[in-house]
Amino acid sequence: xxxxxxxxVIEHLRGxxxxxxxxxxxxxxxxxxxxxxxxxxxxxxxxxxxLANNMAADKVLYVExxxxxxxxSDAYQRTLAGLIAGKEPRAVLFASSSIGTDAASVxxxxxxxxxxxxxxxxxxxGRPICQICGGKIMAESDxxxxxxxxxxxxxxxxxxxxxxxxxxxxxxxxxxxxDNLRVTLKQYIEPEAGDVDISKEPIIVSVGRGIQNQDNIExxxxxxxxxxxVVAASRPVVDQGWMSTSRLVGKSGKKVKPKxxxxxxxSGAPEHVEGMGESEVIIAINTDTNAPIFNVAKYGTxxxxxxxxxxxxxxxxxxxxx
Amino acid sequence: xxxxALFKLVPDLVExxxxxxxxxxxxxxxxxxxxxxxxDHAIEQAILLKERSGARMTVIGSDAEGAxxxxxxxxxxxxxxxxxxxxxxxxxxxxxxxxxxxxxxxKELQPDLILTGVQAHNDLDGSIGPLVxxxxxxxxxxxxxxxNVQNGRIVVRKEYPGGLIAEMExxxxxxxxxxxxxxxxxxxxxxxxxxxxxxxxxxERPLPALxxxxxxxxxxxFKPESATRAKMIxxxxxxxxxxxxxxxxxxGAL
Numbered sequence: 001x002x003x004x005x006x007x008x009v010i011e012h013l014r015g016x017x018x019x020x021x022x023x024x025x026x027x028x029x030x031x032x033x034x035x036x037x038x039x040x041x042x043x044x045x046x047x048x049x050x051l052a053n054n055m056a057a058d059k060v061l062y063v064e065x066x067x068x069x070x071x072x073s074d075a076y077q078r079t080l081a082g083l084i085a086g087k088e089p090r091a092v093l094f095a096s097s098s099i100g101t102d103a104a105s106v107x108x109x110x111x112x113x114x115x116x117x118x119x120x121x122x123x124x125x126g127r128p129i130c131q132i133c134g135g136k137i138m139a140e141s142d143x144x145x146x147x148x149x150x151x152x153x154x155x156x157x158x159x160x161x162x163x164x165x166x167x168x169x170x171x172x173x174x175x176x177x178x179d180n181l182r183v184t185l186k187q188y189i190e191p192e193a194g195d196v197d198i199s200k201e202p203i204i205v206s207v208g209r210g211i212q213n214q215d216n217i218e219x220x221x222x223x224x225x226x227x228x229x230v231v232a233a234s235r236p237v238v239d240q241g242w243m244s245t246s247r248l249v250g251k252s253g254k255k256v257k258p259k260x261x262x263x264x265x266x267s268g269a270p271e272h273v274e275g276m277g278e279s280e281v282i283i284a285i286n287t288d289t290n291a292p293i294f295n296v297a298k299y300g301t302x303x304x305x306x307x308x309x310x311x312x313x314x315x316x317x318x319x320x321x322x
Numbered sequence: 323x324x325x326x327a328l329f330k331l332v333p334d335l336v337e338x339x340x341x342x343x344x345x346x347x348x349x350x351x352x353x354x355x356x357x358x359x360x361x362d363h364a365i366e367q368a369i370l371l372k373e374r375s376g377a378r379m380t381v382i383g384s385d386a387e388g389a390x391x392x393x394x395x396x397x398x399x400x401x402x403x404x405x406x407x408x409x410x411x412x413x414x415x416x417x418x419x420x421x422x423x424x425x426x427x428x429k430e431l432q433p434d435l436i437l438t439g440v441q442a443h444n445d446l447d448g449s450i451g452p453l454v455x456x457x458x459x460x461x462x463x464x465x466x467x468x469x470n471v472q473n474g475r476i477v478v479r480k481e482y483p484g485g486l487i488a489e490m491e492x493x494x495x496x497x498x499x500x501x502x503x504x505x506x507x508x509x510x511x512x513x514x515x516x517x518x519x520x521x522x523x524x525x526e527r528p529l530p531a532l533x534x535x536x537x538x539x540x541x542x543x544f545k546p547e548s549a550t551r552a553k554m555i556x557x558x559x560x561x562x563x564x565x566x567x568x569x570x571x572x573x574g575a576l
Binding site: 018 | 333348417421443444445451461462477479480483488491492496499501505506535537539546551556558560562566575576
């Protein structure tokens, strides 16, 4: 029979717990308050038990197996399928990430359980509130009556809220047979170093789709030079090959916290905000009044960047000469 | 090798999105649809595989405004077979239903590799790729930005935060969720697309009965209200420039 506990599938990579795991524990606590259950962290790994020490969970279910040392979709799915079907928790939270989304949808289909994705927070009565359409629309759903799988995005809770000074009890759970896996990790490839490390720069001028083409990036570079900063970019710009991957800010790129983050023609999709939302002062320039970037920026303007950026560069040069 | 690329059409986020009278869905009356950008990358990756290994390539999408354009564009780029799933476009928002229906059509095609965008911005109940994978009993890897065929298996580049890549080896047949192709989706001229329209045929297949179980039950949709919305700087370019300079000074950047 289904219980009221909220499970959190802990995400870790090369011996380090991802921030999103703690954030999910905080979200799980909010949901558990509505359902009246416990918060239970689910940790899959090999010699990884110590990762559980600072988790704000009522207990930790730890599955130990060499094949679980690093994430592969097949091994995680098999392990979690048995565990979820056997325990029947109220809900299972996965990160809306390269790891969590590989597991969640497959398990939804395999176990015939409902799945709600991109959930940012829970209402006081336990309804998931999700962020869709690049952050332009929020959707509140009912929590289905059966065990429900959810993927979580950042924004609703803070990682610190999911950490604790007191180590939770760890209960070991037997791993299933993990032979004949169809997906195996061959190797990790380190990121390209690039010429600058944008995560260490205090002033970043970042360009998004609104820059329109590669030639226009020059105006951003000139502004960055005038300000004493560096240029960075959102995903669409890097995918077009207009800027190197080492300059990418966001979920799959670098996390930056500069003093000033100037966003030029960036809409502010959740994947981008994940990488720059904690910047000290965000200034957004975007002609779309409804762009979600204005929800995280301190200052904003809808003046066309192609008018504003050259004017701003010129003024900065004048001021700095004096 | 048989490679299939799946795509879906999603609201163009450049347009203003409105919530309909029910309060639980987007108003689709004036909604402009475009291809899910990551699906466009999946199509590109499939074409690259075809060019490298001589694969046969099929593109599948469901019937919606703009679907024909996507299909003809794909054939102009190099696709061999085009399939359009005919049915209720309003059901497309439920990925579980779409994935079940698509899996039935895919079974006939016996693909070795299925590529699709790792996500779409209007996904509410997971993404199409891993759901299709499980309904077909195939392995799935997502967030991939490169696929190579080696000795009857594939080696994919899976992206992690911070630019870290995991090289994963995957048994075939498999489904791969594409984050980006190895190169930006290529451009084809309108002329080439027009030519393709004259020669290529779109096979219309009825969508099998839709089973929406597993999807989300939306109670209400709303636009995010931010307590910390930006202070908007109004005025002419000169006025905004002057104000921004003041702000730079205030925060000690000048």
